[in-house]
Amino acid sequence: MGRRSDHTREQLRALLIAEGHKLLAEQGLGKFSGREVAKRAGYTVGTIYNVFGSLDRLVAAINSHTFLLWADFLRERLAAGGDDRIKSLVEGYFDFALAHPNLWSAIYDHRLVDADELSETDYSQRAALTAIVEDEVRAVLTDPTMPGADRFARSLIATVHGHCSYVVSGTFALLEEPDPVGSALARVRECLAAQK
Amino acid sequence: MGRRSDHTREQLRALLIAEGHKLLAEQGLGKFSGREVAKRAGYTVGTIYNVFGSLDRLVAAINSHTFLLWADFLRERLAAGGDDRIKSLVEGYFDFALAHPNLWSAIYDHRLVDADELSETDYSQRAALTAIVEDEVRAVLTDPTMPGADRFARSLIATVHGHCSYVVSGTFALLEEPDPVGSALARVRECLAAQK
DNA sequence: TTTTCTAATTGAGCAATGTTCAGTTTTACG
């Protein structure tokens, strides 16, 4: 009631994102509820609109946070994995999505009305993941200064994304694909080989 | 009121799918409303539950119908297009998605609780699209009897799907990718070339 | 023809949602 000294603005922001993140992971975007997030954080609906302006922006912030975790996850996989770093990346992409299907799906299911729903912070948090892959792809190219190497890298991300998307949505299960990760990796290798 | 002789059960089914299809195309899955579909069809909420059992199954039926239109669209493109049939397919994939972004997104945003939400009809309507691509891919392979040609074809679909998904969701716009279709086609060509 | 039966259709009722905003409370500052 009234202003709470329990949390600073930043702490409150972080708290709502954290609780929202948990709820999203548990229930998925479909059953995500602003009221429930507020309740779990010990506040009420209105506070979310105070802090984030709209529910959409809270979800955007939660998704950006997921990107951070995802990037960390990939970095760990790269560090722990062997010499085949491309393999580590592809498998890491899938493993994260399969470990947190609701969080992963929310990233792509959440349609932003405007591009300006995304803050500067959102942008940079999301770019980190792309940057990791770009570095690794460039390291594997015979000519790392190849023009359009970054575009090529993102095209490979899209390739893996498509396979992963089919797994999470159940499409591949329907088609009885036994090894989607292997397929994705095979495609990536073929495309990489073609650049040499 | 009471039983209406206006429509047989099948006509009513088709009518609700048709009106639902229009509404979905206009508003997207987020603002899709069973009440609104019923109203447009000249019925009320309850009727949807009578005919489809649940809203989810209506949406599933609408999405299956979208698959039919999509398959027709691809067949026309193949017929009208030139010798480069793979190009026709890739561009057709994107063009359909971009022409009907709400319908296309709904297919992948709609999560089925159980696999048995999908009827036998749903399955076959959805399989048509895959079959078209499988045929064309096999026709282009030097060895059309190559083991796993069907799995390979679906992997190519996933590849194109990933690129298309990034376009529709705005991810590629964010990354300032100037030619996503060209990228997708390039990847597909590289993978096809690798099979020879 | 009249009555009876059955299945289709309605719409009120319920719990829940996103969003707004007038009012209340707390804190910081003069």
Add this chain to the structure above:
DNA sequence: CGTAAAACTGAACATTGCTCAATTAGAAAA
């Protein structure tokens, strides 16, 4: 200490998915 600004609440509103008793239209039986 008093005042002004900022934070927080929660009632209000329109809307949603879903259920189910009541109603009604049409087919079958008398």
